[in-house]
Amino acid sequence: MTGRRVSVAVVGGGVTGLVAAFRLRQQLGADAEITVVEAGSRLGGKLRTVPLGDGPVDVGAEAFIARRPEVAELLVELGIEDQLVHPAGRQPLIWSEGALHPLPTRTLMGIPSTAQSVEGLVDADTLARITAEPTVPFDWDASADIDVASLVGSRFGEQVVRRSVDPLLGGVYSGLAESIGVRAALPALAAALDAGATSLTAAVTAALPTPSPGPVFGTLRDGYGTLLDALRAAARPHTILDAAATDLRRAGDGWWLDPIGHVDGVLLAAPAPDMIRLVAAAAPRLAAAASGIELASSAVVALALPNDAGVPENSGILVATGESLGAKAFTLSSRKWPHLADREVTLVRASYGRFGDAAVVDNSDEQLIAKARADLETVTGVSTEPVDVFVQRWHGGLPQYAPGHLERVAAIESAADGVDGLEVAGAYLHGVGVPACVASATTAATRLAARVAV
Ligand SMILES: Cc1cc2nc3c(=O)[nH]c(=O)nc-3n(C[C@H](O)[C@H](O)[C@H](O)COP(=O)(O)OP(=O)(O)OC[C@H]3O[C@@H](n4cnc5c(N)ncnc54)[C@H](O)[C@@H]3O)c2cc1C
Known part of the structure; x- marks a missing residue:
């Protein structure tokens, strides 16, 4: 190392940006100047923990896939592994045709492996069609990608798409079977x-x-805010809030970026449309490669209900598409998570907004709360007045992995590869979940650290 201090900018203070800052600190050392610039007024992006009722509650992501190792390993690295908790393992339900049904088992993102797994959820004709499906000639084009609705609809029919697949894709991507491609969403x-x-x-x-015997999901006992605080404490970045990074351009061996100035390297951890705007002049190939990625907005209405409200003993309720109900899902948080079960209130999250339905997110708080209460009553009969409520909107919440997504990502990464001292990371690349964001941040930070270390 020479005596010069290395300086890097991380654009976007969501979990991707904060993990990147932490990895850069680990790899560049205590003297490196690491600046996180965040357009919003708080760090965390789609991770947000707020007080509700008698304690914290997550109003963005509320869990992570526990079969992926990244988050559990990160908690250990940060010394907060005692925060790791798992669900109670209660049965989730689906609301379809005005009734509750058990979530089908032995499915892949709601696509059944047998007719039996969707019995009761779809009609007899559809069950017969699934049973007969192996006898129907099948043309699969191994060189192409198609949307999930076209594949499943053509083999099993519309009811399986609307009642089994859409509810699950709505949960992961705020998407619809039509907006999601088979190859990126269902690689296996x-x-x-x-x-x-x-x-x-x-x-x-x-x-x-x-x-596998282990739990499918995990979360943090005191909410994702604990992870954000620990990442910030370990990364010790200089943080600029309420300032969108702009005017990215080459400056000698490094980059110029407003509002930071000259840096040796830049890690872009902002959603695709923001990343595109920022690199349009400096790296037009990169901007063009990412231009097809669309986003779905959503809103979460978190309700704290009296414990005697009569919330069912299930982990959650997903909603089929084509129902008159506005909500796409309810998480019955106090039933799903044992660590929330003995609170003085019963926590329920109602989620709104699927791809192409951004308008619902622009409803007023009062409208969204009224919808959440009415929809919860329709589905569960619970009409009790909440003791506390929080409304969270996520404009441009989740990227859609449309058909061709894998090629789009390959083009983005190849374009970024050709731009010295600039890396990209985030939910629009190799998975929308928090573990995938952690992995993406780690990869990008490691590459950038290797480039700028002197
Ligand atoms: C409602 C909801 C529920 C979810 N539930 C789960 C779940 O249970 N489990 C799970 O694993 N995942 C879940 N996800 C997905 C996961 O939360 C996100 O994919 C992940 O948090 C994205 O993190 P990120 O840092 O890449 O992006 P973001 O959180 O979007 O952060 C990017 C940041 O960049 C900032 N920014 C943009 N442009 C600029 C600029 N020019 N300059 C400076 N800053 C800029 C933005 O303000 C933002 O804060 C959920 C997502 C949503 C919306």
């Missing part, structure tokens, strides 16, 4: 089909993960 299914599965039923069966 695509692999089984590419390998020559002769039916969708056979491909789903081959792609189903072997049941």
Whole structure:
């Protein structure tokens, strides 16, 4: 190392940006100047923990896939592994045709492996169609990508798409089977089909993960805010809030970026449309490669209800598309998570907004609260007045992994590769979940650290 201090900018203070700042601190050392610039008034992006009722509650992401190692490992690295908790394992439900049904089992993102798994949820004709599906000739184009609705609809029919697949894709991507491509969302299914599965039923069966004994989800006892605080404390970045990074341009060996000035390297951890705006002049190929990625907005209405409100003993309720109900899902948080079960209130999150339905997110707080209460009453019969409420809007909440997403990402990464001292990371690349964001941040920060270390 020479005596010069390395300086890097991280654009975007969501979990991707904060993990990147932490990795840069680990790899560049205590003297490096690491600046996180965040357009909003707080760090965390789509992770946000607020007080509700008698304690904290997450109003953005509320969990992570526990089968991926990234978050649990990060908690250990940050010394907050005692925060890790898992769900109680209660049954989730689906609201369809005006009634509650158990969530189908042995499905891949709601795509059934047998007719039996969606019995009761779809009609007899659809069940017969699923049973007969292996006998119907199947053309799968191993060189192409299609949307999930076209694949599932053509083999199993519309009811499976609307009642089983849409509710699950709505949960992960705020998406619809029409807005999500098979290859990025269901890589194991695509692999089984590419390998020559002769039916969708056979491909789903081959792609189903072997049941593992561990819990599927995890979260933090005191909310994701604990992770954000620990990341910030460990990364010790200079933080600029309420300031969108602009005017990115080459400056000698490094970059110029407002409002920071000259830096040796830049890590872009902002959502795709913001990243595109920022690099349009300095890296037009990168901007063009990311231009097809659309976003879905959503809103979360968190309700704290009296404990005697009669909330059902289920972890949550997903809603089929085409229902008159406005909500796309309810998380019955106090039932789902044992650490929330003995609070003085019963916590429920109602979620609104699927891809193409951004208007609902612009409803007033009063409208969204009224909708949440009415929808909860329709689905569960619970009409009790909440003791506390929080409304959170997520404009441009989740990127849609449309057909062709994998090629788009390859083009983005190849374009970014050609731009010295600039890296990209975030939910629009290799997965929208928090573990994928942690992985993406780690990869980008490691590459940038190797480039700028002197
Ligand atoms: C309602 C909801 C529920 C979810 N639930 C889960 C879940 O249960 N489990 C799970 O694993 N995942 C979940 N996710 C997904 C996950 O939360 C997100 O994908 C992840 O948090 C994205 O993190 P990020 O840092 O990449 O992006 P973001 O959180 O979007 O952060 C990017 C930041 O960049 C800032 N920014 C943009 N442009 C600029 C600029 N020019 N200059 C400076 N700053 C800029 C933005 O203000 C923002 O703060 C959920 C998402 C939503 C919306």
